[in-house]
Amino acid sequence: MNSPELENASRRQFLRTSALAGGGLVLGLYIDAAESAAKRIAKPSSVVETAEFKPNAFIRIAPNGVVTLISKQPEIGQGIKTSLPMVIAEELEVNWKDVVIVQGDLDPVYGSQSAGGSRSTPTNYQEFHRLGATARTMLILAAAETWQVPAAELVARDSAVHHAASGRKLDYAQLVAKAASLPVPKPETVQLKDAKDYKLLGTRIGGVDNPRVVTGKALFGIDVQLPGLLYAVYQKSPAFGGKVVSANLDKIKALPGVKHAFIVEGGSSLKGLLPGVAIVADSTWAAFTARKQLEVVWDEGPAAAQSWAGFTAKAQELSEQAGSEVLRNDGNAKAALDDADKTVEAAYSYPFISHASIEPQNCTAWFKDGGIEVWAPTQNPEAGQKIVTETLGIPKDKITLHITRSGGGFGRRLIPDYIIEAAAIAKQIGVPVKLTWSREDDLQHDQFRAGGFHFLKGGLDDKGKLIAWHNHFVTFAHKVVKDGKESLELGSGANLSGDEFPGRWVENCLLEQTPLECNIPMGPWRAPRSNVLAWVFHSFIDELADAAGRDPLAFRLEILGDKGFVPGTGQQGIPYDVNRMKHVLRHVAEKAEWGKKSFPRGQGQGIAFHFSHLGYIAQVAEVTVSKAGKLKVDRVVVATDIGAQIVNLSGAENQVQGSVIDGLGALMFQELNIDKGRIVQSNFHDYPMIGIADAPTRVDVHFLKTDNPVTGLGEPALPPLAPAVCNAIFAATGIRVRQLPLLRTDLSWS
Amino acid sequence: MSNYTVNINGTPRTVEVAPDTPLLWVLRDHLSLVGTKFGCGIGQCGACTVHLDGQPVRACLTPIAKVGLSQVTTIEGLHPRGEHPLQKVWQELDVPQCGYCQAGQIMTAAALLKKNPRPSDQDIDTALAGNLCRCGTYLRIRAGIHRAAEVAGKEAI
Numbered sequence: 001m002n003s004p005e006l007e008n009a010s011r012r013q014f015l016r017t018s019a020l021a022g023g024g025l026v027l028g029l030y031i032d033a034a035e036s037a038a039k040r041i042a043k044p045s046s047v048v049e050t051a052e053f054k055p056n057a058f059i060r061i062a063p064n065g066v067v068t069l070i071s072k073q074p075e076i077g078q079g080i081k082t083s084l085p086m087v088i089a090e091e092l093e094v095n096w097k098d099v100v101i102v103q104g105d106l107d108p109v110y111g112s113q114s115a116g117g118s119r120s121t122p123t124n125y126q127e128f129h130r131l132g133a134t135a136r137t138m139l140i141l142a143a144a145e146t147w148q149v150p151a152a153e154l155v156a157r158d159s160a161v162h163h164a165a166s167g168r169k170l171d172y173a174q175l176v177a178k179a180a181s182l183p184v185p186k187p188e189t190v191q192l193k194d195a196k197d198y199k200l201l202g203t204r205i206g207g208v209d210n211p212r213v214v215t216g217k218a219l220f221g222i223d224v225q226l227p228g229l230l231y232a233v234y235q236k237s238p239a240f241g242g243k244v245v246s247a248n249l250d251k252i253k254a255l256p257g258v259k260h261a262f263i264v265e266g267g268s269s270l271k272g273l274l275p276g277v278a279i280v281a282d283s284t285w286a287a288f289t290a291r292k293q294l295e296v297v298w299d300e301g302p303a304a305a306q307s308w309a310g311f312t313a314k315a316q317e318l319s320e321q322a323g324s325e326v327l328r329n330d331g332n333a334k335a336a337l338d339d340a341d342k343t344v345e346a347a348y349s350y351p352f353i354s355h356a357s358i359e360p361q362n363c364t365a366w367f368k369d370g371g372i373e374v375w376a377p378t379q380n381p382e383a384g385q386k387i388v389t390e391t392l393g394i395p396k397d398k399i400t401l402h403i404t405r406s407g408g409g410f411g412r413r414l415i416p417d418y419i420i421e422a423a424a425i426a427k428q429i430g431v432p433v434k435l436t437w438s439r440e441d442d443l444q445h446d447q448f449r450a451g452g453f454h455f456l457k458g459g460l461d462d463k464g465k466l467i468a469w470h471n472h473f474v475t476f477a478h479k480v481v482k483d484g485k486e487s488l489e490l491g492s493g494a495n496l497s498g499d500e501f502p503g504r505w506v507e508n509c510l511l512e513q514t515p516l517e518c519n520i521p522m523g524p525w526r527a528p529r530s531n532v533l534a535w536v537f538h539s540f541i542d543e544l545a546d547a548a549g550r551d552p553l554a555f556r557l558e559i560l561g562d563k564g565f566v567p568g569t570g571q572q573g574i575p576y577d578v579n580r581m582k583h584v585l586r587h588v589a590e591k592a593e594w595g596k597k598s599f600p601r602g603q604g605q606g607i608a609f610h611f612s613h614l615g616y617i618a619q620v621a622e623v624t625v626s627k628a629g630k631l632k633v634d635r636v637v638v639a640t641d642i643g644a645q646i647v648n649l650s651g652a653e654n655q656v657q658g659s660v661i662d663g664l665g666a667l668m669f670q671e672l673n674i675d676k677g678r679i680v681q682s683n684f685h686d687y688p689m690i691g692i693a694d695a696p697t698r699v700d701v702h703f704l705k706t707d708n709p710v711t712g713l714g715e716p717a718l719p720p721l722a723p724a725v726c727n728a729i730f731a732a733t734g735i736r737v738r739q740l741p742l743l744r745t746d747l748s749w750s
Numbered sequence: 751m752s753n754y755t756v757n758i759n760g761t762p763r764t765v766e767v768a769p770d771t772p773l774l775w776v777l778r779d780h781l782s783l784v785g786t787k788f789g790c791g792i793g794q795c796g797a798c799t800v801h802l803d804g805q806p807v808r809a810c811l812t813p814i815a816k817v818g819l820s821q822v823t824t825i826e827g828l829h830p831r832g833e834h835p836l837q838k839v840w841q842e843l844d845v846p847q848c849g850y851c852q853a854g855q856i857m858t859a860a861a862l863l864k865k866n867p868r869p870s871d872q873d874i875d876t877a878l879a880g881n882l883c884r885c886g887t888y889l890r891i892r893a894g895i896h897r898a899a900e901v902a903g904k905e906a907i
Contacts, residue, residue, distance in 0.1 A: 075848075076848060077846075077847035077848025077849070077885045078847070079847070204844065205844075206841050206842075206844040207844060207846055207847075207849070209846075209849060210840065210841045210844065210846055210849070211832070211841065213840075213846045213849035213852050213853075214825075214832065214836075214837040214840045214841060214846075214852060214853075214856060215785070215825065215826065215832035215837065216783070216784070216785015216786070216824065216825030216826045216853045217785065218784050219849070220787075220850060222784075222787070222788065223784040225782060225784070231779065256751065256768065257768075283767070283771075283775060283779045283780070284775050284778070284779050284788075285767070285768070285771045285772065285775040285779070286768070288791075289768070289770075356884060357848075357850075357884055358787070358789045358795060358797055358848075358850045358851050358882060358883075358884045359787070359789070359848070359850045360788070360789070405848070405849070406848060407787070407848050407849070407850030407851075408848045408850060408884045408885060409848075410884075436788070438791060439789065439790040439791055439792070439795075650844040651844070654844065654847055654887065654890065655847075657886065657887075657889050657890075658847055658885045658886035658887060659886070660886070661886025661888055661889075662884075662885070662886045665886070683790055683791075683792050683794060684790050684792070684794035684795055684882070685792060685794050689795075689882050689884065690882075690886070691878075691879050691880075691881075691882060691888075692874070692875050692878045692879065692881070692883075692888040692891060692892065693875040693876075693879055695886070695888035695889060695892075696889075697871075698889075699889060
């Protein structure tokens with residue numbers, strides 16, 4: 001299914017489709033890389049061999065020595081298409097330059113292919129070692145048989161097996177036929193390399209698609225081209241979940257280039273196929289242009305009465321009451337607050353925001369002969385397949401799903417709404433069609449990061465120790481009906497775990513939660529929950545440290561205490577290693593010279609830490625705030641502990657620096673207003689994103705290797721940024737930021 | 751619909767499209783030059799940056815009827831072998847994450863370097879202010895432009 005066919009260069013086209021055994025089509029995206037690797041290392045030979053060495057679904061070695069590795073997870077900018085194959089290549093003892101990486105289609109042979117929750121590395125790391133080691137073991141055995149020497153006398157390196165005693169060497173290319181004839185050993189029996197012998201892991205390796213990125217070759221979902229391709233747009237109700245009453249389809253059908261215009265009935269799931277109007281034309285621009293004349297009468301439904309202003313007022317009202325659900329109740333927080341030497345009260349809030357990946361959602365689909373072929377920039381191909389089966393009744397085995405590179409993910413592409421829209425349109429018209437969302441569609445029909453409100457009280461004893469913590473969290477939920485009973489289900493990413501720090505650490509701790517019903521789609525946004533909870537809790541901890549007259553670092557170390565390993569509690573309990581967190585916290589403080597530098601007014605340092613996605617991260621931000629209130633982040637120092645090994649140092653550093661800048665962008669600018677059940681903003685002119693001028697001058701990244709399992713880095717470096725910066729703003733100006741984004745707070749000082 | 755012959759990467763190309771069709775969609779849908787990216791359609795993100803007679807412009811806001819005799823350069827035509835100093839350095843420093851905005855970043859940076867072979871951080875921030883990178887690769891973009899300036903300087907010698 002994933003063959004990067006080697007073709008004659010003269011036949012090379014920009015993007016090709018080629019018929020395969022299964023009757024499918026494959027994008028010719030990887031041909032250049034394969035050709036160039038083949039040219040580089042192929043041995044001239046008059047004999048055409050066809051047998052490959054294919055010890056498992058992820059590794060193929062051709063008789064010409066080209067090593068093809070399958071990347072099974074979607075590449076969304078997190079670097080997984082480079083890093084996981086590096087793990088195989090390390091164990092396989094193959095030269096990286098001889099390797100061609102091919103993106104796997106959706107196929108059960110690869111296991112889970114969803115890329116979310118920073119899970120791709122922790123769930124695959126060990127297995128990928130074994131995949132590579134299995135192949136290496138077989139190549140060594142093939143050489144041992146060829147030479148009739150004990151395998152123990154042989155070593156593999158540089159894509160060859162060496163026999164030191166006799167000075168002989170066989171390239172992998174020469175061993176392909178023999179290795180292919182050997183039985184495949186059980187993966188758990190093969191010998192893995194000792195980490196001290198790693199040559200590739202931990203080095204800086206450039207992204208495998210970089211050559212195509214910098215020359216503008218087709219890579220992304222939106223770049224897919226097919227013979228006879230048509231271009232679609234899909235108009236949904238501006239108010240979430242509205243239904244189509246009527247549309248001026250006759251007028252639309254008569255417009256230049258328009259081939260089809262029809263109403264899609266759709267359903268009520270905000271994550272599924274929503275009602276709308278499809279316009280299909282012979283070019284993207286013809287479809288966009290026709291859409292400007294589309295007039296739809298909508299039945300907007302209950303969302304139309306909802307607004308951010310309304311939600312804010314309601315949250316304020318609820319803050320006076322007890323929460324509808326108690327998430328944690330340790331000791332007696334109310335009594336402890338009454339008895340405390342000092343108390344601090346504060347309300348924090350943050351808005352709904354969009355993922356705003358720069359590649360808008362899009363998907364290409366071709367329905368024919370009762371089956372469908374889909375090309376999707378997706379983080380979650382399994383969900384795409386599932387929704388096509390469930391909504392359109394196309395059986396799983398009649399769905400071919402090609403995973404394209406994604407122009408950013410950030411959690412947005414875990415939800416397959418755009419895939420089912422393209423598939424539904426394709427099923428109706430029976431020719432290949434590419435659905436392209438406009439930026440306005442993308443911003444106004446996202447699966448949004450939920451807004452939220454926290455009403456906090458903290459108590460200190462006479463030594464300035466934190467003894468009481470009370471949070472009433474007002475959040476968002478959808479109404480669901482199960483077995484005829486209505487209930488509220490919290491939005492994705494809108495929930496709070498009772499284990500979230502400082503739950504489990506403060507002896508008197510009351511965490512309450514009250515949901516507000518809404519019809520706004522909600523979904524995971526990079527480091528779900530953590531991306532805002534870290535800001536709220538570490539900002540408030542800073543307020544308490546200040547009230548106690550304590551150093552913010554010492555205050556935090558005291559809260560963490562000497563608990564060692566703290567097991568999770570409750571249904572979604574989160575185990576937490578206090579020593580790992582203290583380690584990164586002390587390290588970042590040392591590297592940032594915490595408490596050793598003096599700053600003039602208008603400049604300062606702030607500190608924060610957060611544990612999420614199995615990663616322990618601490619950050620110190622240094623900022624300058626001008627008298628007029630303009631913020632400049634001068635430097636961010638990051639210490640991370642994500643286990644025993646950094647896979648790709650270049651990619652890891654890029655992820656951390658990107659997380660810092662992404663976190664800063666969300667902190668400074670991002671905000672969606674909601675009125676009449678719809679998003680008010682429409683594009684980047686009224687939804688600004690961080691630009692290069694606001695990026696920090698420096699981001700210093702320190703990776704602390706510890707004897708722990710290797711975990712992911714797509715998300716955990718983001719959450720501590722916002723509180724570190726806001727705490728630095730407080731240190732610089734005395735102004736406390738309690739509302740996001742930052743532009744809501746006047747930072748000017750005199 | 752009208753016929754337009756425009757000069758793209760040194761080659762005259764003829765397309766039959768509506769006069770208001772943005773150059774972006776002519777490149778992508780009609781000429782199979784998909785390196786120029788759609789991000790916002792209103793000139794706010796810079797993903798569609800191309801050169802018109804050497805000047806960086808937003809292809810999404812440039813109607814085909816206005817291109818006339820101008821020389822259009824896209825990322826595919828920036829260098830005949832894809833070896834512009836920026837293209838080499840972008841790989842050397844591993845600048846991209848998702849990579850979607852990078853053609854636009856490189857095209858804007860190439861125009862900057864032509865005008866200003868030794869830009870300061872400030873010059874870079876000003877010139878690239880309109881090119882969003884959602885992944886936040888701005889530090890490597892800055893470093894990449896400085897490094898390309900260095901490489902280009904040496905190559906010129």
